[in-house]
Amino acid sequence: MTDLTQVSAMLKETNGLTLATVDPDGTPRATPLFFATDGTIGLLFLSDPDSQHSRNLSRDPRAAVGIYPQEQDWQRIRGLQMKGRVDVPADAEAKEAMTRYRSRFPFIAAVQSAIAKGRIYRFRPHWVRLIDNRLGFAYHREWELPQSGSP
Numbered sequence: 687m688t689d690l691t692q693v694s695a696m697l698k699e700t701n702g703l704t705l706a707t708v709d710p711d712g713t714p715r716a717t718p719l720f721f722a723t724d725g726t727i728g729l730l731f732l733s734d735p736d737s738q739h740s741r742n743l744s745r746d747p748r749a750a751v752g753i754y755p756q757e758q759d760w761q762r763i764r765g766l767q768m769k770g771r772v773d774v775p776a777d778a779e780a781k782e783a784m785t786r787y788r789s790r791f792p793f794i795a796a797v798q799s800a801i802a803k804g805r806i807y808r809f810r811p812h813w814v815r816l817i818d819n820r821l822g823f824a825y826h827r828e829w830e831l832p833q834s835g836s837p
Contacts, residue, residue, distance in 0.1 A: 688829055688831065690727055690814070690829065692816050692818075692827070693727050693766060693814055693816055693829075694723075694727060696753065696755070696764070696765070696766055696816070697723050697727060697729075697753070697766075698723075699755060700753050700754070700755050701720055701721065701790065701791075702718060702719070702720055702721070702753070703718070703719055703720075703721045703729065703731070703751050703752065703753045704716050704717065704718055704719075704751065704752040704753075705717045705718075705719055705731070705739060705749055705750075705751055705809070706749060706750040706751070706752070707738075707739045707742035707743055707746070707749050708742055708746060708748075709738065709742060710742075710745070715738060715739055715742060717737075717739040719731045719732075719733065720732070720790075720791055721753075721809075722783075722786045722787045722789070722790040722791070723786070724783060724786065724808060725786070727811060727814070728808055728809065728810050728811070729751065729808070729809040729811075730783045730786055730787050730806055730807070730808055730809075731787075731806070731807050731809070732784075732787055732794070732800065732801070732804045732805070732806055732807075733804055733805060733807060734803055734804055734805075735804075735805045740805070740807070743772045743807065747771045747772050747773060748769075748770075748771055749769075749770060749771065749772050749809060750767070750768065750769050750770075751766070751767070751768040751770070751809055751811070752765060752766070752767055752768075753765055753766040753768075754766070760819065761819050761820065761823075762819060762820055763817070763819045764816075764817055764818040764819060764820060765816075765817055766814060766815065766816055766817075767814070767815040767817070768809070768811040768813065768814050768815075769811065769812060769813040770809055770810050770811035770812050770813070770833075771809070771810055771812070771833070772807050772808065772809050772810075773807070773808055773810070774805060774806070774807060774808070775806060775808050779808075780806050783806045783808060784801075784806050787806060811831060812830070812831050812832065812833040813828070813829070813830055813831065814828065814829045814831065815827070815828045815829075816828075
């Protein structure tokens, strides 16, 4: 079994990600979003299905994610780079995913319009790279994980 302890630890301490998708004309799009985990290293985010990144994902579910705690010292820079696919969880899974998201971000209860308009999405990584300059300049470790869905 793959030991993803370092990855899980960073996901617990960080609540924002940058989601990369591809616009219809091939231009990359980077979108900052809050995230919760699905209990593993899958990521859950809430978004408007009419947003450009959501429309991009409905056309092409491949995505990349960057996660990085804020640091002021280059010797402490660390983060995660991930490649994977995004899907919309089915009914029962969507309810559990929303419960996880609300648990991590209680403020969401104050913006019911966002919940009503939004949809919960799940990012499932198939490649993960951890970088951590605290362990040495340009230190990195990579994992290949089973892919979910077809290309």
